[in-house]
Amino acid sequence: KAEPTKLYYHEVHIYKKDGNNWSKIHVLKEHNGQVTGIDWAPESNRIVTCGTDRNAYVWTLKGDAWKPTLVILRINRAARCVKWSPKENKFAVGSGSRLISVCYFEQDNDWWVCKHIKKPIRSTILCLDWHPNNILLAAGSCDFKYCPLIFISKEVEEKPAPTAWGSKMPFGEVMFESTGTSGWAHSVCFSDSGNRVAWASHDSTVAVAEGGKTAVCASLTSETLPLLCVTFITENSLVAAGHDCYPVLFVYDSNKAAMSFGGKLDVPKQSAQKGMTARERFQNLDKKATADSKEAVLESVHKNSISQISILNGGKAQCAKFCTTGMDGGMAIWDVKTLESAMKDLKIV
């Protein structure tokens, strides 16, 4: 099992898991600026990266080394996020140029070509997710107005079957937009069926929209700091995490078109309270002006904001394991069954 990590830097490091240890096996150097987005296509084994140097590279494994192919995105601002489509024949890049570049490989000229989606994007695109039909694309941006926007990006494929989001589909057409939440969108995610889309917004809300004759939108304001990433783990349950450094569960009830908070997924083990010696107490008073023995250390697994959640096993329909990575440079793997049994009252529907 291999994991690529993009650093706040212009290199990509690939780690391979050997039992319980991770070893760095490859370093991908090509970007001139910070790498902002990375996605690994499992079937075709290609990696796409995008960065602040306004470029994207598609990496293919030749022998023992990864070879990059430059993709010209025709943008004049940094690229922000990139995602392979489900069939891995194209990928979408969101950028600060207020447009999405959808890139596909042109066999005749042996290079990657891109098409732009511009309207009605008015600000930087922060996050993208593909619908399972390989055609619809959801995007979240900073413009405080519409989130998420669902676009069609079909160029070379045949006419797709109608989905919950509509049936007439010319390229670049907006199928859905919502003005329900305020604040920039940090993460957007389609459910496994593609009929639902969830997003986390900087005003500490998480929302789900369900497509249909009239799209229904349900949002939940939370009492915590904003969430940075959200993903479906079953058709009704979402796991989200963010600046509070622990993942949480949300449940969407389609009958009531409402969302509810399912529970914190990281309950730290209560460490036994040690008795404090008089010396320690005095030291605390001197150093921290408090006689408390509580240290200013987070008890959660992650010590800094969690920036990404990825499904490891089971897909978005029946996720068995997911992985969180955070700004503390750490990566944690969570097992759904273990969580369900460890926390009473936690039910993943």
Add this chain to the structure above:
Amino acid sequence: MSKNTVSDRFRKVDVDEYDENKFVDEEDGGENQLGPDEAEVDSLIRSGNLMGALQAVLKNPPINTKNQNVKEQTEGLVLKVLSSFKTSDLEKAVQSLDKTGVDLLMKYIYRGFERPSDNSSAILLQWHEKALSAGGVGSIVRVLTARKTV
């Protein structure tokens, strides 16, 4: 020296105006947002029905109006209601509000912090503490990210 250095008028040109990709913030019309009914709120305060006054003053928030007067008037009115509460009643009052009410209260509290008068900050801080325990940091985040300000 070239002729160009004689006049520096070009430095005062606002180049952003000529950018065709310029972001134009569309303000949703808030013309019919008149703010809470002053007479109603006053009568409720006088009659001692402070809970009712709180509910009334949180109605019709002047969100996004270009009319600054309405906003200032409303803020003054809200401050009046908040100051007339007894400290012991604060918690009950906050409990009676729903989620959007708590968020709105937070917005007014922070607006009040912007222009402190005699005793207002102390009172607002007490309300802030109660509102924080009801709404959590999330409600403060919403005050910070809200484009539609009261």
